[in-house]
Amino acid sequence: xxxxxxxxxxxxxxxxxxxxxxxxxxxxxxxxxxxxxxxxxxxxxxxxxxxxxxxxxxxxxxxxxxxxxxxxxxxxxxxxxxxxxxxxxxxxxxxxxxxxxxxxxxxxxxxxxxxxxxxxxxxxxxxxxxxxxxxxxxxxxxxxxxxxxxxxxxxxxxxxxxxxxxxxxxxxxxxxxxxxxxxxxxxxxxxxxxxxxxxxxxxxxxxxxxxxxxxxxxxx
Numbered sequence: 304x305x306x307x308x309x310x311x312x313x314x315x316x317x318x319x320x321x322x323x324x325x326x327x328x329x330x331x332x333x334x335x336x337x338x339x340x341x342x343x344x345x346x347x348x349x350x351x352x353x354x355x356x357x358x359x360x361x362x363x364x365x366x367x368x369x370x371x372x373x374x375x376x377x378x379x380x381x382x383x384x385x386x387x388x389x390x391x392x393x394x395x396x397x398x399x400x401x402x403x404x405x406x407x408x409x410x411x412x413x414x415x416x417x418x419x420x421x422x423x424x425x426x427x428x429x430x431x432x433x434x435x436x437x438x439x440x441x442x443x444x445x446x447x448x449x450x451x452x453x454x455x456x457x458x459x460x461x462x463x464x465x466x467x468x469x470x471x472x473x474x475x476x477x478x479x480x481x482x483x484x485x486x487x488x489x490x491x492x493x494x495x496x497x498x499x500x501x502x503x504x505x506x507x508x509x510x511x512x513x514x515x516x517x518x519x520x521x522x523x
Contacts (some may be wrong), residue, residue, distance in 0.1 A: 310399060315397040316390035316463075316470035325466040329475050332465070336458040336480060340451055349447040351366050351489040351498075372491075373482045384420075389459060392416040395468035417460050421453040438496030440492035455480050 344350030394412050428443025442448050455477060463473040484490035492498045 304415075309391040312393070312395045312398050312468075313390045313461055313470075314353045315385060315395045316386075316468050317473075319395075319397075319467055319469040321471040321475075325469050325472045329462055329472045332458050332462045332476050334474070340480065343454070344447070344451055344488070347447045347450075349445070349451065350481060350484070352488065358518075363411045369486050372486060376482045376485065377474065377478045381481060382474040385459060385463075385473040385477055388416050388420045388456070389473045390468075390470040391465045393460065393463060393468075397468065413460055413464065417453070417456045420456040421449055424449060424452055436494075438494045441496070442493050451480075451484075485514055 306419065341350070392412070393416060399412075424443045428440045431437075432440035458480075459473040459476045462476040463469065466472040481490075485494075489498055
């Protein structure tokens with residue numbers, strides 16, 4: 304392979320097969336991530352179970368919207384972001400032979416992109432605020448969200464490294480928690496500004512929208 308290291312790594316990572324071993328690694332990384340991130344999210348009050356707002360007569364349409372959202376989330380943001388933050392920036396064994404086997408000289412190339420991945424959400428929040436997407440801004444500024452984003456980024460980096468640079472594994476590790484957060488743990492409502500920002504340590508005190516109250520009113 305030839306060309307700029309970024310594009311060469313991207314090509315190599317896309318061609319690295321998502322084989323049986325990669326599936327096992329991905330499942331293991333997701334399991335560890337769930338054990339770590341779920342208690343953090345629930346104890347901090349950031350994660351809460353989704354409340355149904357849709358008209359029961361429109362249930363089929365709601366399911367289609369969720370299904371489309373789950374599929375879309377794999378490509379954007381998961382695969383798109385992993386192609387940059389992991390595939391382009393992290394060492395790949397087919398391109399960066401000096402980093403095979405690890406060592407102190409290889410730690411920085413893994414650590415720095417992961418930090419930038421987490422902090423990049425702050426910049427995204429600022430941009431969203433400029434165009435009136437205050438729910439996105441408030442969420443991306445939330446330290447609890449940034450902590451969980453750091454966990455997801457670390458897990459994606461681990462999956463990428465342990466599968467020999469397979470960006471598909473990193474994308475799946477990114478995709479599953481994002482989809483679960485959006486469509487199970489009130490993430491979509493939070494981004495849309497329909498949930499209050501619970502104080503850190505709020506635990507189960509905040510339950511989101513009260514189905515018995517008009518939309519936009521909250522209960523605590």
